[in-house]
Amino acid sequence: MELYQERGFDQTTAAEIAARAGVNERTFFRHFPDKREVLFDGEADLRAALMQSVAEAPDGLEPFEALLYAFRKSARNLENNRPFSEPRWKVVAVTPALRERELAKHAWLTDAAAEALRQRGVGDGLAALAARTGWAAFQHAVQAWIDNPAQSLDTHLLRAFDDLHALSTTIRSGQTQA
Amino acid sequence: MELYQERGFDQTTAAEIAARAGVNERTFFRHFPDKREVLFDGEADLRAALMQSVAEAPDGLEPFEALLYAFRKSARNLENNRPFSEPRWKVVAVTPALRERELAKHAWLTDAAAEALRQRGVGDGLAALAARTGWAAFQHAVQAWIDNPAQSLDTHLLRAFDDLHALSTTIRSGQTQA
DNA sequence: ATAAGTAGTGTCAGTGACTGACTCTACGGG
DNA sequence: CCCGTAGAGTCAGTCACTGACACTACTTAT
Numbered sequence: 001m002e003l004y005q006e007r008g009f010d011q012t013t014a015a016e017i018a019a020r021a022g023v024n025e026r027t028f029f030r031h032f033p034d035k036r037e038v039l040f041d042g043e044a045d046l047r048a049a050l051m052q053s054v055a056e057a058p059d060g061l062e063p064f065e066a067l068l069y070a071f072r073k074s075a076r077n078l079e080n081n082r083p084f085s086e087p088r089w090k091v092v093a094v095t096p097a098l099r100e101r102e103l104a105k106h107a108w109l110t111d112a113a114a115e116a117l118r119q120r121g122v123g124d125g126l127a128a129l130a131a132r133t134g135w136a137a138f139q140h141a142v143q144a145w146i147d148n149p150a151q152s153l154d155t156h157l158l159r160a161f162d163d164l165h166a167l168s169t170t171i172r173s174g175q176t177q178a
Numbered sequence: 179m180e181l182y183q184e185r186g187f188d189q190t191t192a193a194e195i196a197a198r199a200g201v202n203e204r205t206f207f208r209h210f211p212d213k214r215e216v217l218f219d220g221e222a223d224l225r226a227a228l229m230q231s232v233a234e235a236p237d238g239l240e241p242f243e244a245l246l247y248a249f250r251k252s253a254r255n256l257e258n259n260r261p262f263s264e265p266r267w268k269v270v271a272v273t274p275a276l277r278e279r280e281l282a283k284h285a286w287l288t289d290a291a292a293e294a295l296r297q298r299g300v301g302d303g304l305a306a307l308a309a310r311t312g313w314a315a316f317q318h319a320v321q322a323w324i325d326n327p328a329q330s331l332d333t334h335l336l337r338a339f340d341d342l343h344a345l346s347t348t349i350r351s352g353q354t355q356a
Numbered sequence: 357a358t359a360a361g362t363a364g365t366g367t368c369a370g371t372g373a374c375t376g377a378c379t380c381t382a383c384g385g386g
Numbered sequence: 387c388c389c390g391t392a393g394a395g396t397c398a399g400t401c402a403c404t405g406a407c408a409c410t411a412c413t414t415a416t
Contacts, residue, residue, distance in 0.1 A: 013371090013372065013373085014372075014373060014374080015372085015373095023394075023395090024394065024395055024396085025373095025374095026374095026375090026394080026395065026396075026397095027393080027394055027395075029373085029374065029375080030393080030394080033374095034373075034374075035373070035374090062345070062348035063345055063348075064345050064346060064348055064349055065348055065349070068349070096282070099282065099285075100278040100279060100281065100282045101278060103278065103281035103282060103284075103285060104274070104277065104278045104281060106281075107277075107281060125318075125322065125341075126341060126345070128318060128321075129314075129315065129318045129338060129341055129342065129345070130345050132314040132315070132317065132318050133311045133314040133315055133318075133342055133345070135314070136307075136310040136311040136313070136314040137307065137310070137311055139310065140306060140307045140310050140311075143306075144303065160307060161346075161349050162349065163303075163304060163307050164307065164311055164346055164349065165346045165347070165349040167240070167241055167242050167304070167307070167308050167311070168242060168339075168342055168343045168345075168346040168347075169343070169346075169347075170240035170241075170242055170243055171242055171243070171246070171339050171340065171342065171343040191400090191401065191402085192401075192402060192403080193401085201365075201366090202365065202366050202367080203402095203403095204365080204366065204367075204368095204403095204404090205364075205365055205366075207402085207403060207404080208364080208365080211403095212402075212403075213402070213403090
């Protein structure tokens, strides 16, 4: 379904996609809830894989360590799939409607990560916080890697978490200002 | 425009909103680029206020400290506007299409925060990382405050950043696993 | 005072994403 | 050979949104 690459997402009608796939427009909408979902098909698998990875992280790891373990595993898949994923990124990047959908998917994955942490025994609130901030660092690394593929995603990832560590050492308990 | 509260967002047509406002449907779409934007009107001001707050944070503060300063300031506004904002949250919370838009706005605000940090002299990459992760912590606090208003948003905020600090102390440079 | 903008609005016609209801066909099991 | 079921087509309809055009009110230049 890479009519999107040729004409752009907005210039591509659902009827055209359906035609290219050799089916009826109605049939297209039976397979995908909407036009955007075509580009986010594997996300359910990704979610499952992420939860699985968090679950299989060695016992005794702290929340961020478990997340980092899972993210590094995802990172390997991302590195392998880059040739396949790159055109998709480009389409998503230039289409606001798709960016929105992507953010929604990320929120969904973040929830999955939080849930997986809870199943490791992490408290509710802490799991949610770790998932949100950890995911933010992960995405920062992914973006950095997209912009600069000369360094491996793993390198970017480790740097992101290191930097996050450095940043947060400046937080002092019970700040008092303004 | 709180037809949304009565019928829900999906059950409300643009024509109805326009009628309630005493104008034509076409006119409605001249004021708002789409049906969703009605609920996200003040975001541009919010963005400006956020950048302003980051800019006016005392000199010498580290990135997270500057962000925390700005977030605490935003928090005061949020606390004051809660009665006004609460119905809006409820509508957004139950409408996926609105949640997506909200996430997009948050990404926009995160970019603003990163930009404001850069203007304070923070490096590009670090500014982006701090903005992303700091924003994540902020949102965690806001969510916690919505769920539990018994404690002030400020309290939730400080706890979130404290917890983030605690979480990230477990990150060791140059992790080596799997 | 009049002419010439200009901003905000109404009207109309059209495109395209989706949806519901109904039909048809293909296929596996009894 | 019959039947239930899953997938696919057809048709008609709703609704978000858009472009083109006309009209009105209010400003500003002459």
